[in-house]
Amino acid sequence: MKKLLITGSNGYVGSYFINKYKKQYEIKTFSFLKDDILSLDCRGIDVVFHLSALVHQMGGASASEYEKVNVVQTLELAKKAKENGVGHFVFMSTVKVYGEETISKYTEDSPCFPEDEYGKSKLKAEIELQKLEDENFKISIIRTPIIYGYGIKANIKSLVNLVNKISLLPFGKIRNRRSMVYIGNLCHLIDTVIAKEKQGIFLASDDEPLSTSKLIELIAKSLEKKVYLVKIPLFESLLKILKPSFHKRLYGSLEIDNSITKEKLNLKNPYSVEDGIRLMVKEENNTIVNNK
Numbered sequence: 001m002k003k004l005l006i007t008g009s010n011g012y013v014g015s016y017f018i019n020k021y022k023k024q025y026e027i028k029t030f031s032f033l034k035d036d037i038l039s040l041d042c043r044g045i046d047v048v049f050h051l052s053a054l055v056h057q058m059g060g061a062s063a064s065e066y067e068k069v070n071v072v073q074t075l076e077l078a079k080k081a082k083e084n085g086v087g088h089f090v091f092m093s094t095v096k097v098y099g100e101e102t103i104s105k106y107t108e109d110s111p112c113f114p115e116d117e118y119g120k121s122k123l124k125a126e127i128e129l130q131k132l133e134d135e136n137f138k139i140s141i142i143r144t145p146i147i148y149g150y151g152i153k154a155n156i157k158s159l160v161n162l163v164n165k166i167s168l169l170p171f172g173k174i175r176n177r178r179s180m181v182y183i184g185n186l187c188h189l190i191d192t193v194i195a196k197e198k199q200g201i202f203l204a205s206d207d208e209p210l211s212t213s214k215l216i217e218l219i220a221k222s223l224e225k226k227v228y229l230v231k232i233p234l235f236e237s238l239l240k241i242l243k244p245s246f247h248k249r250l251y252g253s254l255e256i257d258n259s260i261t262k263e264k265l266n267l268k269n270p271y272s273v274e275d276g277i278r279l280m281v282k283e284e285n286n287t288i289v290n291n292k
């Protein structure tokens with residue numbers, strides 16, 4: 001049984017992964033907020049899975065804050081792991097390293113031009129980590145788009161709440177293409193990378209991208225709600241002017257082609273997009289009912 005050290009274990013991905021794979025691995029956790037990196041002993045650990053990060057902040061965070069958490073702390077942990085004889089370091093990154101929304105598809109080999117401080121810090125951490133790699137210390141980098149599933153506190157949850165309350169929505173005929181990844185598919189990829197001891201850059205994604213209109217339809221279907229999507233003249237133009245960030249999330253495209261990852265890992269996603277949306281909505285609804 002492999003021994004794992006996981007940072008960010010109380011976060012969304014960490015909590016799901018530990019709950020799903022706790023019988024498969026011997027898991028130890030480390031918190032940069034509660035524990036001392038100087039006293040951390042990684043001897044006997046096979047894999048360090050580093051999830052802890054300062055994630056993208058809607059209100060913004062300074063470049064120095066991102067640097068401290070996403071770069072400095074990451075390298076401190078990696079160097080400690082390497083010194084203690086850990087053979088494999090798995091780093092959770094983001095598609096933000098590529099840049100923002102685009103009509104072209106991002107692949108594992110796409111050039112990286114991050115536009116915000118979050119993406120820049122993650123790319124810098126990736127580059128510095130790869131410098132530590134040698135035949136005894138493997139580095140695996142996993143880049144993710146939007147992650148969704150039960151318990152996620154993000155825009156997609158707001159969309160579920162919106163569909164649950166309102167039957168007529170002005171989001172008809174939106175033909176963008178946005179890749180996402182269901183938490184179960186992401187953790188399956190992570191488990192595969194660890195089990196097969198694969199190094200390199202990996203892209204996580206569901207098997208097909210969705211338009212905003214299609215996503216809403218799938219949410220409504222899972223909620224067993226009738227929803228009417230209409231296209232209102234000038235609505236998109238006004239939204240672009242008044243709420244540009246909201247417009248980008250609803251109408252922008254960010255598509256991933258992770259064929260290289262699938263081939264390298266011989267990977268098949270255990271969940272379809274429909275499965276992921278249905279499981280997310282089902283659990284959310286069960287929670288609402290049980291809390292009443």
